[in-house]
Amino acid sequence: xxxxxxxxxxxxxxxxxxxxxxAYRLTGNPDDAADLAQDVLIRVKRGLATYQPGSFDGWLWRxxxxxxxxDIRRKKRRPTVPLPDEVDRMALASVPAxxxxxxxxxxxxxxxxxxxxxxxxxxxxxxMCDIVGLSYAEIAxxxxxxxxxxxxxxxxxxxxxxxxxx
Amino acid sequence: MSHSGELLSAYLDGELTKAEELNVVGHLxxxxxxxxxxxxxxxxxxxxxxxxxxDMPTWVxxxxxxxxxxxxxxxxxxxxxxxxxxxxFVLxxxxxxxxxxxxxxxxxxxxxxxxxxxxxxxxxxxxxxRAVVIARSSDGIAE
Numbered sequence: 001x002x003x004x005x006x007x008x009x010x011x012x013x014x015x016x017x018x019x020x021x022x023a024y025r026l027t028g029n030p031d032d033a034a035d036l037a038q039d040v041l042i043r044v045k046r047g048l049a050t051y052q053p054g055s056f057d058g059w060l061w062r063x064x065x066x067x068x069x070x071d072i073r074r075k076k077r078r079p080t081v082p083l084p085d086e087v088d089r090m091a092l093a094s095v096p097a098x099x100x101x102x103x104x105x106x107x108x109x110x111x112x113x114x115x116x117x118x119x120x121x122x123x124x125x126x127x128m129c130d131i132v133g134l135s136y137a138e139i140a141x142x143x144x145x146x147x148x149x150x151x152x153x154x155x156x157x158x159x160x161x162x163x164x165x166x
Numbered sequence: 167m168s169h170s171g172e173l174l175s176a177y178l179d180g181e182l183t184k185a186e187e188l189n190v191v192g193h194l195x196x197x198x199x200x201x202x203x204x205x206x207x208x209x210x211x212x213x214x215x216x217x218x219x220x221d222m223p224t225w226v227x228x229x230x231x232x233x234x235x236x237x238x239x240x241x242x243x244x245x246x247x248x249x250x251x252x253x254x255f256v257l258x259x260x261x262x263x264x265x266x267x268x269x270x271x272x273x274x275x276x277x278x279x280x281x282x283x284x285x286x287x288x289x290x291x292x293x294x295x296r297a298v299v300i301a302r303s304s305d306g307i308a309e
Contacts, residue, residue, distance in 0.1 A: 012227050020222035034223050041230040049235065111213045129179065130214040136181045155175035158210035159203070165213060 008045035011060065016041065018132050019064055025127045026068060028116045039067045061134065061142035065124070107165075114164040122157030125150050169197060174204045178211065 019040050024033035043063050051059065115123055128139045136154070140147045170190045176182050177190045194200055 008230060009227075012230065016222045016227065017219065020226070021219055024220060025217065030220075030223075034226050037222055038226045038229050041227065042233045045230060045233065046235055107213065108217055111217055115214070126214060130211055131217065131219075136176065136179070151176045151181065152172045154179075155172035155207060158175055158207045158214075161210040161214070162206040165210070 006048060006051070006056070008041055008048060011044050011048075012041055015060060019060075022064060022127055022132050023068065025112065025115055025131050026123060028112055032071070036067055036071055039071070040064045043067060055141065057134065057138055058141040061128070061132075061138065062144075065142055110165060111161070114161050117164060118157050118160055122153050122160065125153035126157040126161070129154050169203075170194065170200045171203075174200060175207045175211075178204065178207055 016037065020033055020037040023036040023040075024030060027033050027036065040063055043066075044060065047059075047063060115127070118126065124143065125139055128134045128142065129136070134142070136147050136150045140150045143150065170177070170193050173182060173186060173190050177187060182190065194204065
């Protein structure tokens with residue numbers, strides 16, 4: 001997509017779903033994910049006024065990552081107690097019919113819980129790679145670390161996931 | 167023998183250089199430990215990728231549409247610039263006040279006595295009065 005004359009509506013249409021899924025897999029909570037996605041799109045709306053055409057994905061995912069980290073900092077200052085019966089409602093709500101997909105979705109909450117137990121740096125790298133579909137170089141650009149570090153985080157993150165889910 | 171380790175996920179994702187890939191492939195042919203590790207990485211990746219992709223709630227974008235776009239933040243003027251502006255203001259106001267104030271004018275008691283219709287003595291002073299200087303300014307009369 002050309003990033004000349006972009007509007008926030010374009011970004012919402014083409015990237016909104018990815019931003020929301022990134023946020024959901026990182027937070028494990030649909031409401032937090034929606035708030036975060038909205039925060040990202042507001043930042044995009046404001047930032048597009050001064051955005052210089054270039055690496056749009058790098059710019060967008062840096063904004064997304066910063067919004068997530070700001071959210072974590074805010075919550076550390078004002079901790080909240082989660083509802084005791086919090087479940088993966090969104091995952092179950094969007095289940096297509098075929099049996100093999102149903103089996104995968106039943107595994108979904110376990111995978112989500114395992115993701116949430118990963119150290120943040122590993123979880124972020126794994127989600128950016130396997131949920132958002134960014135390349136290692138794009139992840140490195142968004143996170144601000146060398147590609148070798150991303151390589152390591154993804155591999156170690158997957159190793160820990162496999163261990164937790166075995 | 168050094169194992170492929172973290173290169174295995176990068177190999178799986180097609181993120182290695184050609185030379186790195188050749189090394190990893192060569193190593194995998196004989197190393198069962200790395201074969202197992204590659205299998206584990208592949209399984210973990212498959213499980214994460216199998217997570218359902220969710221639709222973003224529609225209220226997210228309506229909230230963005232109604233949010234104001236902030237104007238670019240202007241840099242705050244430097245403190246010395248503000249101080250210089252304040253000093254200049256004081257100078258201008260002070261000078262204007264000085265220029266606008268008319269010179270004091272002396273008025274004799276005879277003039278005052280005539281104005282107030284008071285009896286005057288031979289030397290022009292009312293009985294019992296002492297010599298005083300009366301000055302008139304633009305905003306009234308001051309002693």
